[in-house]
Amino acid sequence: QVQLVESGGGLVQAGxxxxxSCAASxxxxxxxxxxxxxQAPGKEREFVATISWSGDSTYYAKHVKGRFTISRDNAKNTxxxxxxxxxxxxxxxxxxxxxxxxxxxxxxxxEYWGQGTQVTVSS
Numbered sequence: 001q002v003q004l005v006e007s008g009g010g011l012v013q014a015g016x017x018x019x020x021s022c023a024a025s026x027x028x029x030x031x032x033x034x035x036x037x038x039q040a041p042g043k044e045r046e047f048v049a050t051i052s053w054s055g056d057s058t059y060y061a062k063h064v065k066g067r068f069t070i071s072r073d074n075a076k077n078t079x080x081x082x083x084x085x086x087x088x089x090x091x092x093x094x095x096x097x098x099x100x101x102x103x104x105x106x107x108x109x110x111e112y113w114g115q116g117t118q119v120t121v122s123s
């Protein structure tokens with residue numbers, strides 16, 4: 001079992017930056033692939049970025065590639081999402097999730113989810 005708690009969301013102007021964190025409980029965090037997903041009002045949840053258990057492999061949705069960076073610190077049981085050059089269309093609730101396979105593929109089986117953190121980008 002893994003429990004996930006996101007933080008770092010907030011209100012930012014277009015062009016600004018935010019860094020999201022996801023703190024995980026459990027001794028097996030280092031074996032899980034991790035991902036960030038988001039859901040905007042009236043839309044389905046979508047993939048943003050994922051990372052393998054080792055951090056060696058990362059995957060990005062094309063609309064965030066070059067602006068967002070996913071990383072992890074297994075010693076601190078934490079995964080991060082650095083978001084730069086934010087746009088109003090990035091406004092959403094951002095969720096982190098854990099993939100037991102460790103591969104961190106975007107279409108993997110993410111069994112554990114956090115409660116989400118709101119990101120609002122004003123124009």
